[in-house]
Amino acid sequence: MIELERLTKNYGDTRAVANVTLQIPDGQVTVLIGPSGCGKTTLLRLINRLVRPSSGRILINGKDNSDFKPEELRRGIGYAIQGVGLFPHWTVYENIATVPKLLGWDRQRIRQRVMELLDLIGLDATEFSDRYPAELSGGQAQRVGVARALAADPPVLLMDEPFGAVDPLTRIRLQNQFLNIQDEVKKTVIFVTHDLEEAIRLADCLAIMNAGEIVQYNTPEEVLAQPKNKFVHDFVGTDRALKRLTRFMVKDYLKQGLTVKESDIGRLDTNDERFYWVIDSLDRFRGWVDLSMVPPGGDASGEIVKPGSDIVLTGDDTMRQALSIMLGQGVRSLPVVDKNGKFVGEVTLADIEKATADGKITAA
Numbered sequence: 001m002i003e004l005e006r007l008t009k010n011y012g013d014t015r016a017v018a019n020v021t022l023q024i025p026d027g028q029v030t031v032l033i034g035p036s037g038c039g040k041t042t043l044l045r046l047i048n049r050l051v052r053p054s055s056g057r058i059l060i061n062g063k064d065n066s067d068f069k070p071e072e073l074r075r076g077i078g079y080a081i082q083g084v085g086l087f088p089h090w091t092v093y094e095n096i097a098t099v100p101k102l103l104g105w106d107r108q109r110i111r112q113r114v115m116e117l118l119d120l121i122g123l124d125a126t127e128f129s130d131r132y133p134a135e136l137s138g139g140q141a142q143r144v145g146v147a148r149a150l151a152a153d154p155p156v157l158l159m160d161e162p163f164g165a166v167d168p169l170t171r172i173r174l175q176n177q178f179l180n181i182q183d184e185v186k187k188t189v190i191f192v193t194h195d196l197e198e199a200i201r202l203a204d205c206l207a208i209m210n211a212g213e214i215v216q217y218n219t220p221e222e223v224l225a226q227p228k229n230k231f232v233h234d235f236v237g238t239d240r241a242l243k244r245l246t247r248f249m250v251k252d253y254l255k256q257g258l259t260v261k262e263s264d265i266g267r268l269d270t271n272d273e274r275f276y277w278v279i280d281s282l283d284r285f286r287g288w289v290d291l292s293m294v295p296p297g298g299d300a301s302g303e304i305v306k307p308g309s310d311i312v313l314t315g316d317d318t319m320r321q322a323l324s325i326m327l328g329q330g331v332r333s334l335p336v337v338d339k340n341g342k343f344v345g346e347v348t349l350a351d352i353e354k355a356t357a358d359g360k361i362t363a364a
């Protein structure tokens with residue numbers, strides 16, 4: 001557990017962190033969020049002693065962080081920052097190996113760890129080990145940054161806007177991947193962001209900061225349901241019920257749906273008004289056919305609708321994304337596929353209503 005006790009940091013007249021007392025639980029993701037300049041980065045840097053406090057202290061498993069030797073802090077606390085901070089003249093391999101090398105690990109152990117991490121972040125070792133940062137996409141570079149922070153297997157990981165510099169789609173992918181990795185490694189993560197959706201999505205505990213202070217510290221559900229004061233209320237915004245959908249994954253609301261093979265559409269009984277997802281012989285999603293649009297007794301073969309790939313969901317998408325697509329496309333259900341494009345089920349507007357009701361809050 002990390003305990004912050006009446007922690008204050010002043011820069012001249014600026015009080016960057018003001019008398020913060022906070023207990024950060026092990027194995028969970030605590031997200032710090034608040035307006036620009038509220039002290040998030042300073043708070044993070046106080047924890048790994050890149051910044052010294054003006055007063056107060058930080059206990060890591062009961063020990064004052066000023067009593068740790070530098071290499072103990074390096075081993076115990078990983079740090080990933082926005083824009084990644086990879087060394088440009090070092091390869092991916094060398095970048096990930098930085099801290100293990102500093103810690104004096106032998107070559108064999110370093111090699112094994114780098115391979116493990118490349119596998120964990122989903123980059124092929126043969127293809128990526130020898131590349132330089134300039135030869136990576138933004139998302140790949142961010143992942144290497146996370147791998148580097150995890151290299152010495154630190155129990156604590158500090159992440160400062162780690163997904164800040166990538167496009168929104170890549171950002172969501174990185175968030176998904178982060179959640180999957182965290183599921184496996186269960187680190188104590190302290191994550192700084194100014195993106196509320198990202199915070200709601202990733203946080204087990206959410207700390208809302210303003211002017212150096214922690215204004216509210218609770219689960220995202222509680223913060224959204226019961227903003228403590230006007231500042232938090234305004235900060236989380238008026239569409240709290242919708243924001244909460246960000247916490248729900250499509251895979252948890254997936255239903256089977258009715259399917260028909262493309263080759264069998266002509267045999268459907270068009271006297272009923274059912275809606276079918278159309279799949280090919282390998283169960284890949286092809287489109288849909290809505291029998292309520294086909295005259296009774298008619299042939300449905302020509303009625304298949306083949307939409308663009310932007311309406312297809314995967315289990316790792318959020319119900320908030322599902323809702324945006326439904327509203328944008330004017331449809332009440334969406335197909336869900338696995339990573340090979342195989343149809344695995346559907347989510348419907350009714351499921352979204354259910355998810356909103358699960359949140360036990362109404363739209364404000």
Ligand SMILES: Nc1ncnc2c1ncn2[C@@H]1O[C@H](COP(=O)(O)OP(=O)(O)OP(=O)(O)O)[C@@H](O)[C@H]1O
Pocket residue numbers: 011014015016034035036037038039040041042043194
């Ligand atoms: N090294 C420094 N010297 C002087 N003032 C500083 C220093 N670092 C931070 N500050 C000030 O402390 C306050 C908190 O800064 P900090 O970077 O912690 O905020 P933040 O919440 O991370 O902001 P942002 O979201 O914009 O990154 C700001 O007013 C900032 O100008």
